[in-house]
Amino acid sequence: MKATILNHAHPSIMEARYIEEIKKMTPQQRFEKLMAIIEISYLLNTVKKQ
Numbered sequence: 001m002k003a004t005i006l007n008h009a010h011p012s013i014m015e016a017r018y019i020e021e022i023k024k025m026t027p028q029q030r031f032e033k034l035m036a037i038i039e040i041s042y043l044l045n046t047v048k049k050q
Contacts, residue, residue, distance in 0.1 A: 009017075022030065 025033070
């Protein structure tokens, strides 16, 4: 699959792209990505809602 700039496609194509991207990552990169997702999730849950 070739890389695309926009992330707009059928969900099954996006899932395949995501799985391919994850398989190419090292365990350290996977861990860093997971930690970034957890950090963003925490920030979104703790932000003061106006």
